[in-house]
Amino acid sequence: MAPPFAAKETASHAKCTAVASAFSEALSRVPAQARDPWFDSLCGFHAIPEDDPALPHGSVPYLPCPVATVLAAIAHANVTSEDVFVDIGSGIGRVALLVNLVTGAQCIGLELQPKLVAAARERANQLNLRGVSFVLADAVAALRRDGTGTVFFLYCPFSGTHLEQLLEVLEHVARRRSLRICCVQMSPLDRPWLTRLQSPNAELEIYRSTFAARE
Numbered sequence: 735m736a737p738p739f740a741a742k743e744t745a746s747h748a749k750c751t752a753v754a755s756a757f758s759e760a761l762s763r764v765p766a767q768a769r770d771p772w773f774d775s776l777c778g779f780h781a782i783p784e785d786d787p788a789l790p791h792g793s794v795p796y797l798p799c800p801v802a803t804v805l806a807a808i809a810h811a812n813v814t815s816e817d818v819f820v821d822i823g824s825g826i827g828r829v830a831l832l833v834n835l836v837t838g839a840q841c842i843g844l845e846l847q848p849k850l851v852a853a854a855r856e857r858a859n860q861l862n863l864r865g866v867s868f869v870l871a872d873a874v875a876a877l878r879r880d881g882t883g884t885v886f887f888l889y890c891p892f893s894g895t896h897l898e899q900l901l902e903v904l905e906h907v908a909r910r911r912s913l914r915i916c917c918v919q920m921s922p923l924d925r926p927w928l929t930r931l932q933s934p935n936a937e938l939e940i941y942r943s944t945f946a947a948r949e
């Protein structure tokens with residue numbers, strides 16, 4: 735059965751906003767500790783999938799970010815329906831789906847593992863969410879080709895050289911447009927072009943770029 739907030743067509747801004755408000759209302763009625771199983775059941779996520787044995791060295795395997803952490807990131811990074819939210823290493827799409835449903839923002843997931851991307855696309859289709867898309871790619875390569883996004887979410891997808899490369903790409907993007915970056919369970923991003931915003935706890939850090947935006 736379709737969830738109460740489902741819409742046949744969610745592409746227009748007004749419809750995305752209406753869906754977001756109905757979904758947020760439904761979510762607010764679920765006790766905080768029951769929100770992860772509630773959301774998983776809604777999306778049909780029943781088990782954590784096995785990782786691809788070909789996952790490159792340095793890439794972190796799939797692990798879902800708790801709903802409470804995603805909601806805190808939305809609140810503290812002030813994600814709105816005007817944003818383009820990018821989940822770097824999107825797994826089965828849980829974060830991108832949740833952010834789209836709560837805020838109405840256009841959401842893009844970048845993920846290396848084909849099976850996870852297929853699962854994410856299937857869920858987005860089943861929920862009839864047109865504002866969510868998933869790209870099968872290395873996130874750094876994808877952002878080099880197309881630096882779309884105003885909010886970037888990282889639940890520790892990788893570290894080391896790959897993270898350095900990602901930050902170089904994001905620095906280029908930030909010279910054109912103001913960005914926010916949400917990091918979960920990661921070492922602090924110490925960059926002169928980033929300022930740290932207030933966050934609710936040590937496991938979530940939120941940053942804003944400091945270049946004057948040109949777009």
Ligand SMILES: C[S@@+](CC[C@H](N)C(=O)[O-])C[C@H]1O[C@@H](n2cnc3c(N)ncnc32)[C@H](O)[C@@H]1O
Binds near residue numbers: 823873
């Ligand atoms: C800790 S999981 C986070 C999943 C999702 N963001 C969430 O919070 O539910 C990290 C994900 O990053 C993906 N990943 C790792 N390296 C990547 C890369 N270079 N490009 C794209 N995705 C990558 C992994 O396959 C995995 O699904």
